[in-house]
Amino acid sequence: xxxxxxxxxxxxxxxxxxxxxxxxxxxxxxxxxxxxxxxxxxxxxxxxxxxxxxxxxxxxxxxxxxxxxxxxxxxxxxxxxxxxxxxxxxxxxxxxxxxxxxxxxxxxxxxx
Amino acid sequence: xxxxxxxxxxxxxxxxxxxxxxxxxxxxxxxxxxxxxxxxxxxxxxxxxxxxxxxxxxxxxxxxxxxxxxxxxxxxxxxxxxxxxxxxxxxxxxxxxxxxxxxxxxxxxxxxxxxxxxxxxxxxxxxxxxxxxxxxxxxxxxxxxxxxxxxxxxxxxxxxxxxxxxxxxxxxxxxxxxxxxxxxxxxxxxxxxxxxxxxxxxxxxxxxxxxxxxxxxxxxxxxxxxxxxxxxxxxxxxxxxxxxxxxxxxxxxxxxxxxxxxxxxxxxxxxxxxxxxxxxxxxxxxxxxxxxxxxxxxxxxxxxxxxxxxxxxxxxxxxxxxxxxxxxxxxxxxxxxxxxxxxxxxxxxxxxxxxxxxxxxxxxxxxxxxxxxxxxxxxxxxxxxxxxxxxxxxxxxxxxxxxxxxxxxxxxxxxxxxxxxxxxxxxxxxxxxxxxxxxxxxxxxxxxxxxxxxxx
Numbered sequence: 049x050x051x052x053x054x055x056x057x058x059x060x061x062x063x064x065x066x067x068x069x070x071x072x073x074x075x076x077x078x079x080x081x082x083x084x085x086x087x088x089x090x091x092x093x094x095x096x097x098x099x100x101x102x103x104x105x106x107x108x109x110x111x112x113x114x115x116x117x118x119x120x121x122x123x124x125x126x127x128x129x130x131x132x133x134x135x136x137x138x139x140x141x142x143x144x145x146x147x148x149x150x151x152x153x154x155x156x157x158x159x160x
Numbered sequence: 161x162x163x164x165x166x167x168x169x170x171x172x173x174x175x176x177x178x179x180x181x182x183x184x185x186x187x188x189x190x191x192x193x194x195x196x197x198x199x200x201x202x203x204x205x206x207x208x209x210x211x212x213x214x215x216x217x218x219x220x221x222x223x224x225x226x227x228x229x230x231x232x233x234x235x236x237x238x239x240x241x242x243x244x245x246x247x248x249x250x251x252x253x254x255x256x257x258x259x260x261x262x263x264x265x266x267x268x269x270x271x272x273x274x275x276x277x278x279x280x281x282x283x284x285x286x287x288x289x290x291x292x293x294x295x296x297x298x299x300x301x302x303x304x305x306x307x308x309x310x311x312x313x314x315x316x317x318x319x320x321x322x323x324x325x326x327x328x329x330x331x332x333x334x335x336x337x338x339x340x341x342x343x344x345x346x347x348x349x350x351x352x353x354x355x356x357x358x359x360x361x362x363x364x365x366x367x368x369x370x371x372x373x374x375x376x377x378x379x380x381x382x383x384x385x386x387x388x389x390x391x392x393x394x395x396x397x398x399x400x401x402x403x404x405x406x407x408x409x410x411x412x413x414x415x416x417x418x419x420x421x422x423x424x425x426x427x428x429x430x431x432x433x434x435x436x437x438x439x440x441x442x443x444x445x446x447x448x449x450x451x452x453x454x455x456x457x458x459x460x461x462x463x464x465x466x467x468x469x470x471x472x473x474x475x476x477x478x479x480x481x482x483x484x485x486x487x488x489x490x491x492x493x494x495x496x497x498x499x500x501x502x503x504x505x506x507x508x509x510x511x512x513x514x515x516x517x518x519x520x521x522x523x524x525x526x527x528x529x530x531x532x533x534x535x536x537x538x539x540x541x542x543x544x545x546x547x548x549x550x551x552x553x554x555x556x557x558x559x560x561x562x563x564x565x566x567x568x569x570x571x572x573x574x575x576x577x578x579x580x581x582x583x584x585x586x587x588x589x590x591x592x593x594x595x596x597x598x599x600x601x602x603x604x605x606x607x608x609x610x611x612x613x614x615x616x
Binding site: 092098099 | 370372427431432433437438441478490493
């Protein structure tokens with residue numbers, strides 16, 4: 049089992065969510081995040097005082113998947129989140145030891 | 161039935177105006193509160209509400225008398241004992257002349273109207289010391305500053321002699337025109353703000369850490385409430401609901417709008433964007449500048465006053481970075497500079513056609529009115545600056561005006577008020593039980609009711 053994490057542009061969330069659902073993903077966790085990569089930030093001006101804001105708002109999306117699906121799901125994520133412009137984000141996966149569904153106590157692939 | 165002896169129109173307008181002006185102080189709390197960081201929003205708003213509380217009380221006790229009692233010498237001070245506790249004023253009436261008529265109205269309505277002026281003036285100063293002042297010391301400052309600076313200056317500027325009553329020197333001897341308080345309110349508060357910004361020093365991380373406004377929507381609401389209340393401030397200063405009040409109302413609207421436009425254009429050219437903070441700041445700059453001049457300029461003159469106010473103040477707010485004083489929310493840039501410009505503008509742009517009936521330099525009146533305006537403006541500036549430096553210095557060296565470094569980093573809301581402005585998290589901000597007046601934490605009681613022994 050793998051945990052696939054994607055950092056994407058906030059306005060791409062709907063598209064990415066739809067693409068994952070049509071692939072068959074049944075659950076995900078989404079949280080607001082902020083950070084920077086090569087895109088860096090932007091400037092804001094208050095009464096003439098300029099601030100460089102380097103933390104850009106992003107969305108962090110996490111999906112737990114079967115090992116066999118991991119590569120395909122990563123492809124779906126990358127394809128649906130891409131605008132081609134700087135700041136599109138990153139996708140990565142890490143191995144997961146154990147998953148438990150809290151309500152039923154099911155473990156492993158059954159809990160997905 | 162006897163005919164009306166009291167001019168009810170005037171009385172109603174004056175009482176309504178007083179309520180409008182009172183609303184400016186909570187409005188200012190929004191305006192200032194939105195501009196500071198989230199960790200200081202409550203303290204910022206509390207400095208305005210604190211001034212409301214303390215000044216209203218001392219105004220009744222000795223403030224009104226010090227400002228509007230009979231002069232006790234050279235137009236410098238009213239007799240503080242004459243109306244101590246407003247004695248003898250409850251049934252008293254006085255006269256106002258307007259539009260070739262004379263109206264009678266209750267002195268108490270005037271007491272009310274002038275009270276809210278005193279309050280807002282003191283509250284304005286707090287913008288200079290955001291994020292770092294001890295609340296208790298601020299409250300002490302409001303009482304001392306109100307007594308030693310505002311009340312005398314209000315006497316100089318607003319107390320006109322009539323009949324046996326003798327008033328202040330700027331109004332009666334110098335005859336500078338300050339219709340609603342460019343000197344007594346704005347230059348006065350601006351100079352005091354400069355003094356306190358110098359005494360308290362810069363905030364930790366000033367010019368290095370980002371200190372951007374945490375909530376610009378609050379700032380916009382505050383600017384809107386200030387504008388609304390300001391119609392009472394300026395048009396109410398006509399006392400009577402007559403032609404002067406109406407002209408002043410129109411001038412107040414248009415100068416403010418023009419200043420908002422010109423501030424936006426200035427920053428669009430300089431920084432590339434028209435900002436909401438710029439629009440709100442332009443509104444306040446315009447209101448400040450038209451305050452002294454609203455009775456003496458034409459509506460076209462008011463537009464010129466406003467346009468220049470927006471440009472002057474938009475540029476003046478940058479001075480603190482060059483000169484190195486942390487006037488956090490630009491009390492100097494907006495109120496001192498806006499007040500100076502508006503007061504001097506009377507000397508340039510006054511026209512005989514306006515209610516005050518005086519010609520300024522550009523209308524063929526020569527320099528006569530201009531020098532009177534300049535003397536009045538700078539007299540108040542220097543008096544307020546010197547007195548505020550002395551009061552601030554003594555408080556700072558004795559009880560300390562500023563919170564400790566550690567407390568400043570934590571935030572004045574938590575340290576001074578034991579509160580948090582916003583609880584937006586879904587996790588309850590980590591609150592674990594509560595107790596009341598030293599009783600046991602309620603979580604224990606709750607849980608024991610369910611028959612469980614839990615120690616919180």
